[in-house]
Amino acid sequence: MASSSRPKGTRFIFEAGVKLRFCDESIATACVYYQKFYQVMKSKDYNESLVVMATLSLAAKAKDMPVKLSDVVNTCYRCLHRCGPMLEDTYHTSLPLSLSPHHLATAVLYLAVLCSRLPIPGNDRSGRRWWEVLCPGSTEAELQEVGRQMMAAYHHQHHQQSTSEQQSFTPAEDTGRKDGATSRGTGEGGEGMGSEEGDKSAMETAKEEKDSNR
Amino acid sequence: MCVPFCPDVAKYEKLTKVGQGTFGEVYKARDRESGKIVALKKVRMENEKEGFPMTALREIRILQLLNHENVINLVEVCRSKAPATQYNRERGSIFLVFDFCEHDLAGLLCCEEVRFSLQEIKSIMQQLFNALFFIHGVRILNRDMKSSNILITRSGVLKLGDFGLARAMSKGQVQRYTNRVITLWYRPPELFLGERNYATPIDMWGAGCIMCEMWTRRPIMQGDSEQKQISLISNLCGSITPEVWPGVESLELYCKLQLPSDQKRRIRERLRHYVRDMHAIDLIDKLLVLDPKKRLDSDGALNHDFFWEDPMPSQSDLAHTLSKVRRSMFVMHTSTARPGGGAGVPGAGGGAVAGNTNHFHDRVF
Structure with missing residues (x-):
């Protein structure tokens, strides 16, 4: 029973499954496929997110409730790259009082880019940095300050959560938790905040970001 | 990998x-x-x-x-x-x-030198109803009954072949299955009328059509369109009316389709030219019933006198007859599907064998 727990992938399946409006049975089936797959395959040979998406799609077909592949991919993408929830999280701080929505959205992007260690190709032709393009007048120091406050808020929240979580879940996952809190927004905390309604402009700028990275 | x-x-x-x-x-x-x-x-x-x-x-x-x-x-x-x-x-x-199965029923019926005795026909039909009794018991609908999907081994064992359109029935609530299933010639009337909460009787209709084929040697109702097919059905089984089929008026397409009126049920009189055995005619008459609720189920079919009166079904006779057939008898035509074959559904593709059949030209009814 050495490899009995793989909570990270199955948590991901549950999260994406709920967002895709899967029935419980389909989600459970996807989890079983996932466990079966890693029982015989070496985990380093396969991208975990791809395996999760494959199990979701297969389970949906097996339970006669097919979803479009593109829906699976998009939903999983949004679970992995959450800008929306992060932006919403700013409302749990006093930041919206001192910054314009544009500033705030740019700062969240800045933080997301920092956390995911995405290389952003230099400046545009006139020598402006990317955040200046998105939000004229913003400075790096300003963005860093927002990031610092956000992180402080997450840190605080994380402490509260991890104590309550240990009572309800098996503690298997907890070591990777700190990283998770940054790259995956607030983890479970983000779930309840309705990421569906993420700020449109932030989502769009995030899309642009993604495109310009290619 | x-x-x-x-x-x-x-x-x-x-x-x-x-x-x-x-x-x-x-x-x-x-x-x-x-x-x-x-x-x-x-x-x-x-x-x-x-x-x-x-x-x-x-x-x-x-x-x-x-x-x-x-x-x-x-x-x-x-x-x-x-x-x-x-x-x-x-x-x-x-x-x-x-x-692998050597034959399919459509192929055997096309082949004039293959002659089935009454015992052999009884054996084939009994095995077919056994198969349906089993799959319906575990709540599976075949949804593609036709003679080219009935496979028969050299030793006379029938195997229900293609489950490409099959599906499991959910319990409880009203279902909305697709009614674009089953090859046109074997499609029961309720599907034409837009019933989407159908059940096992849809396979029994097909079984009835196949049973007729044992004597007529070719599909009995070969419509080339849905409208034509429903006319052929009315012609044989009588007009579709709320009197013979209570509740039919609530089906989606009942008012929209042109349903032939004043048609008498003529199954017994028409089959008399082909089928001598009275029990056989009686069984067919109970299978090709318009109202799916009144159609005989597989259990009822297996208990019918047809299988329990002399001559009794004989699988060994069937094996003997088949042993004389040299070639594999598949209906094998790599060309197009049957006319109107299943309205865009994968018409054939036979489980273990059998592609599409395109060489039935004579209509029986």
Whole structure:
């Protein structure tokens, strides 16, 4: 029973499954496929997110409730790259009082880019940095300050959560938790905040970001 | 890539192509190690945009569930390696491996030198109802009853062949299944009228059509359109009215279709030219009933006097007759589907064999 727990992938399946409006049975089936797959395959040979998406799609077909592949991919993408929830999280701080929505959205992007260690190709032709393009007048120091406050808020929240979580879940996952809190927004905390309604402009700028990275 | 539990199809040596349907190609093949003869059915992937087709997945799941002497046995599922170049969009293929059956019923009925005695017909029909009794018992609908999907081994064992359109019935609530199933000629009246909460009687109608074919040797109602088919049905079974079929008026298409009126039920009188045995006529009469609720079910069919009066069904006679048939009798035409074949559904593609049949020209009724 050495490899009995793989909570990270199955948590991901549950999260994406709920967002895709899967029935419980389909989600459970996807989890079983996932466990079966890693029982015989070496985990380093396969991208975990791809395996999760494959199990979701297969389970949906097996339970006669097919979803479009593109829906699976998009939903999983949004679970992995959450800008929306992060932006919403700013409302749990006093930041919206001192910054314009544009500033705030740019700062969240800045933080997301920092956390995911995405290389952003230099400046545009006139020598402006990317955040200046998105939000004229913003400075790096300003963005860093927002990031610092956000992180402080997450840190605080994380402490509260991890104590309550240990009572309800098996503690298997907890070591990777700190990283998770940054790259995956607030983890479970983000779930309840309705990421569906993420700020449109932030989502769009995030899309642009993604495109310009290619 | 290492793929456990899914052997390379190269373990089988392909011998001949025995069928082709919209659903995929079927080959006769030999296990290189054991020498066992099998049928390989290739899952078509070319037109799939959503990955492995759900219908094939359904078929595999259902076949794995069904383990019965009169249902085709799925031996295993194999794959072929993807070609070496990664850049073309060719992927590896998936093959379903079945026990091989030498004949299909449509092929045998086309072949004039094959003559079935009453005992043999009884044996075939009894095995068919056994198969239906079993699959309906585990809540599976075949949804593609037709003579080319009825496979028969050299030793006279009938195997229900193709589960490409089959599905499991959910319990409880009202369902909305697609009614674009079943080859036109074998499609029951409730599907034409837009019933989507159908159940096992849809397979029993097809069984009734197939039973007639045992004597007429060709499909009895060969409409070339839905409208034509419903006229043929009314012509044989009488007009579709709320008197003979209470509740029919609430079906979606009851008012929209042109339903022939004042038609008398003429099954017995028409069949008399073909079928001598009174029990046989009585059984057919109870199967080709317009109202699905009044149609005989597989249990009722198996208990019918037809199977319990002399001459009793005889499988050994059937094996003897078949042993004299040299060639494999498949209805095998690689051309197009039957006219109106299942309104865009994968018309044929026979489980272990049998492609589409395109050479029935004479209409019986």
